[in-house]
Amino acid sequence: MDMNLKLKIWRQNGANDQGKMVDYSLSDVSPDMSFLEMLDVLNEQIINEGGEPIAFDHDCREGICGMCSLYINGEAHGPDRGITTCQLHMRKFKDGDTIYIEPFRAKAFPVIKDLVVDRTAFDRIQHQGGFISVNTSGNTQDANSLPISKHAADEAMDAATCIGCGACVATCKNSSAMLFVGAKVSQYALLPQGQVEAADRVRNMVAQMDAEGFGNCTNTGACEVECPKGISLDNIARMNREFFKANI
């Protein structure tokens, strides 16, 4: 059954604008639409009425690029679990609902326009150690010359599935980036290839995280709940261990 919705959406014309919530209404929304397709339809309506469409980030629309964001009814990536905003479908809402749509808010993620925020702080943390220093010469050893236990490989893979969306930061009352950084540190900490630079990596990435203005972790665990990729708090614990190891 098609739905009629009331939408309250954050509009902000550039980083220096104050910004405010604006009301829209949209009718004939199909439950099979994705949330972003609903916004497409709204934007088409706004354009036809001579307005400026709502800016929001998106690209792959299949939950893997990490580009989409949105804080929907007070939750990063909306009410469903284990998915990104682009994977949210309108069947999770009912006819007559009012939906609040805001950007991911954090000091380290300044608003660019409307619902679009700048998450390049994440990239800058990666520049400080999110890699293994190996050249692409083509002369590396045969991939099977170093067996890695399936268990360690699977755990490294689980940590590596982080898509860098920033929902963890947006959800955290301290705007902490520990889940994101912990996931990257863990991926390499779990693999033999990552050992050589382990101490420098964790020190440098944590220093950059602090410099970017992300807050501290107080173990609330909200990040884990909202993370679309199920990155677990164990990664934060592992990062803390790595950090202590590096500093003794």
Added chain:
Amino acid sequence: MALDSKVPQGPIADKWTNYKNHIDLVNPANKRNIDVIVVGTGLAGGSAAATLAELGYNVKAFAYQDSPRRAHSIAAQGGINAAKNYQGDGDSTYRLFYDTVKGGDYRAREANVYRLAEVSANIIDQCVAQGVPFARDYGGLLDNRSFGGVLVSRTFYAKGQTGQQLLLGAYSAMNRQIGRGKIQMYNRHEMMDVVLVDGKARGIITRNLVTGEVERHSAHAVVIASGGYGNVFFLSTNAMGSNVSASWKIHKKGAYFANPCYTQIHPTCIPVSGDHQSKLTLMSESLRNDGRIWVPAKLEDAQAIREGKKKPTDLSEDERDYYLERRYPAFGNLVPRDVASRAAKERCDAGFGVNATGEAVYLDFADAIKRYGREQALIHGDHNPSAEKIDKLGKEVVKAKYGNLFQMYDKIVDENPYETPMMIYPAVHYTMGGTWVDYNLMTTIPGCYCIGEANFSDHGANRLGASALMQGLADGYFVLPYTIGDYLSDDIRTGKIPTDLPEFEEAEKSVKEQINFFVNNNGTKSVDHFHKRLGKIMWNKVGMARNAQGLTEAMAEIKALREEFWKDVKVPGSADTYNEELAKAGRVADFLELGELFAKDALVREESCGGHFREESAETEGPQKGEAKRDDVNFAFVSAWEYTGEPADAILHKEQLEFNDIELKTRSYK
């Protein structure tokens, strides 16, 4: 200009080694004085940017997303091929080469494909050294799976997120170089044009998508790695921002565009659900390892299912038609993509489709669940397991293998694929065509290179699964870094290219003119309106089956649509802010030109080959009846189109393909 593929002399197995031994090199001190621009940071551009920076060049890299990590390579699910022969099942460089040329229906350049197969093993070594967490077996060694069109198991994978993990590997290599200042990364920047100085590519004009600023960037060479152009169909499995613009801009400045009509329509995608549809989602080909494809054997059953009166699980085995297993006993559900897609269309056109639109077939895991369940029970020492136990154990195995895909399907369709078969239908997925390049990956513009999906080089008329990731990384890590050095060795004394040359001024001016046109054009229809209409023309007349009449009509319709677009497009907002509609308008303008050339290319190619199926060219009798009919006498060439103004007036140049190491044969998967 005559096309020169610059393929080195000598036996195929020695060409690349000999080539590397004889090219000119740039010494490390001189590399510091040379700048290279890389447009795109997917697997191809990301790996190229990192490697060029490691070698010592100054690299400027560009992407339209907010981070290099978000390039659409991230979405690749299934895996990456490499001729490692870890499974000891008879794989070799030659076999990978052979499979790729055959899979491409003998429309690729042998020497390029051989080189690809040759460097494939290095890719896996490289990625593992970078910390890419490929799947492993209990002994700790790398695991493999099979993909369509081959008889060996050579595909490496990282759950259903192989592209993500490979891209994050390339991204990490980039991060190391960004941290050292050897790569300057420009996120949220769109390339608007290429700048030629004395006939050589010497820079680009970009638009900063946040501030709207139009900028000039100079370099000694320009590398285009901007991905595929499947979005010319509006609906595809590509990302929303995927575009042809970077390739199209170089085309308009002299780079030939090759085989635009070679498109891969992937057989296993989630069907269209309504008019609001903005993109289509792939269900990885790896599912065909375990899923069986079928439609009802009887028309009444198909109709009952469409009307919701029957469920797929109501049908017994003999009421089902496993049409791929029936038609292609040797390869069964693992036939190549083009064959599987056409077979699905054939059944649906004949009335056997299973969803409300009549455009869907089943992909069923019930047998796989049973098979795995029994196997697991045995492993656990249970020789007489109950049906429930088999079911439970089997589902666990299927979940471990494909869990994220099943979840994705459930979220989109709202049906549980562990309990009822998936519905799938073909969708536009990949473009084999692209900018023409020689053996060095250089386009017909000196100093302008093209790598990854954006070029035409390795997949002929059809790409085999798990080969695009391989090609992107081969181009970026192992091929371009050599070939570009040979060209740049002439530039060690050139010095920095100034950006105040008249050529830059002129290019910037025309870019600004187009931008101003869009924001000031008082049209009445949105950019998407035109894009969707273009997509419909392409899908209906230039899609899975093509004929001369439809193609001729498509050309005229696209031209008319293009004219309407320029008169009536409405772009709200201004030029000097973040403005997605403006960015989209530029991309759709280029799609509206490409679309027409695409149809023209399909019209000229009167044979069927790979993903290009001309209804006029099918086998009419014998065991191959109904299958595509290639014409090697008249069409064993690459079509390379030269831009002259209107797409309809483009000039065709032919690169004749020679097959010295593989015998040209009818492609049979029977």
